Amino acid sequence: MTALQHALSAISLFFVTTLHAAAQSGIDPTLAAQIAIIPAIDNHAHPLLSPPAYATDRNFDALPVDNMEPATDAAGLRPDLPALHEAWQSIFHFNGNPPLDAAGLKQLEAAREATRREQGEAYATYILDRANIGTELANRVKLGIGVQPPRFRWVPYVDALLFPLDNSALAAATPDRKQFFPLEDKLREKYLQQANLKTLPPTLDLYLKQLVTPILEQQKSQGAVAEKFEIAYLRSFGFDDVPQPEAARIYATLLHTPHPDPAQYKRLQDFLFRYIAHECGRLNMPVHIHTTSGGGGYFDIAGDNPLLLEPLFNDTRLRKTNFVLLHGGWPFIHEIGSLLQKPNVYLDLSQQSLMISPRTMSTWLREWLELFPEKILYATDAYPYSQSMGWEEAAYIANQNIRTSLGMALTGMMQDKQITELQAEKLAHMVLRENAESLYKF
Ligand SMILES: [Zn+2]
Numbered sequence: 242m243t244a245l246q247h248a249l250s251a252i253s254l255f256f257v258t259t260l261h262a263a264a265q266s267g268i269d270p271t272l273a274a275q276i277a278i279i280p281a282i283d284n285h286a287h288p289l290l291s292p293p294a295y296a297t298d299r300n301f302d303a304l305p306v307d308n309m310e311p312a313t314d315a316a317g318l319r320p321d322l323p324a325l326h327e328a329w330q331s332i333f334h335f336n337g338n339p340p341l342d343a344a345g346l347k348q349l350e351a352a353r354e355a356t357r358r359e360q361g362e363a364y365a366t367y368i369l370d371r372a373n374i375g376t377e378l379a380n381r382v383k384l385g386i387g388v389q390p391p392r393f394r395w396v397p398y399v400d401a402l403l404f405p406l407d408n409s410a411l412a413a414a415t416p417d418r419k420q421f422f423p424l425e426d427k428l429r430e431k432y433l434q435q436a437n438l439k440t441l442p443p444t445l446d447l448y449l450k451q452l453v454t455p456i457l458e459q460q461k462s463q464g465a466v467a468e469k470f471e472i473a474y475l476r477s478f479g480f481d482d483v484p485q486p487e488a489a490r491i492y493a494t495l496l497h498t499p500h501p502d503p504a505q506y507k508r509l510q511d512f513l514f515r516y517i518a519h520e521c522g523r524l525n526m527p528v529h530i531h532t533t534s535g536g537g538g539y540f541d542i543a544g545d546n547p548l549l550l551e552p553l554f555n556d557t558r559l560r561k562t563n564f565v566l567l568h569g570g571w572p573f574i575h576e577i578g579s580l581l582q583k584p585n586v587y588l589d590l591s592q593q594s595l596m597i598s599p600r601t602m603s604t605w606l607r608e609w610l611e612l613f614p615e616k617i618l619y620a621t622d623a624y625p626y627s628q629s630m631g632w633e634e635a636a637y638i639a640n641q642n643i644r645t646s647l648g649m650a651l652t653g654m655m656q657d658k659q660i661t662e663l664q665a666e667k668l669a670h671m672v673l674r675e676n677a678e679s680l681y682k683f
Contacts, residue, residue, distance in 0.1 A: 402452070
């Protein structure tokens, strides 16, 4: 088949499967057809670079979670997920039934390799086309081959700037953090170089002026549209409002002290978090915060309760900063929804769109849509999860799941006469792209 024939057959397969799924799920068919054709803005994902950089790319995450001690994987991330079949077929023209054995995985890899060779530098945008994503926010340490504007927009990481002191005691807290803190230390070294500094400045004032602000400004000038915190992997939420003189004293006294007092160090991090959030507001970059139970068997779920962030959102000095809570907040579904009443707080559907069934997600989505519909953002969290599910399959499956759950939620609201068909279509456009367009001023 020619490329055009491939594209046409994929589009018709897409419509047939979408409408078939809609009929089975009780979604209004007119609405389903509308939802199916809107190219989405994906608020959060980790695309890999196109070939030839694909094979060696490690910049898809500041804290890659693929080397952690075993945890119990959510069922949606396991190799026997039925939805993988259609994703493999649509993206790689590979016919296989999950779970694949070793020989099947080899054949899948050969099919993927053939697609990568065929697509070359256009590979990453080809994946977006397969998943019906118009624009994807790429949460990466840096962009590269094939992952470039306008289809991809950059969201870098800033956690490294929160931890300028000796982190060996924090790293000792869990086996996961033992891996994470050296990665943050390395990233901060890179940021030092980028700011033309050889060592950390001796005072907090200089640290802010010579490192923190210049890095944020640099990233903004290089196309960053938001800044991402993975802080939930490194410590709990709950940021006290610490006066700058106190933070400055802690910084100057403890800068070269091994194992700094944890309570004092936390006060410094708390100050830095607010400073960075404030700077992001000045630079018109929303702040992305990981808010859901995260990867690994040592993740601090209680410390990740989004209500702990409320004092930040109620800080009048931070009202010019927009915050986007990533991943739907599970298990704190109702708590996170309540925070959307703050004018500067948004929520995205990433990760939940993979791990939670459309039926279950549609009930959460409906609750949020009934309350604050202009605050909900489509997102996949496409990520290289496993041999069976690369970022490609994850993008494809999350996209299907979101559109199905959105159709279910809106059909339910129509049937209950809460909204008209016209309003349902409007809400679909908002979640799939318009809310993101107004937040990022695309
Ligand atoms: Zn992510």
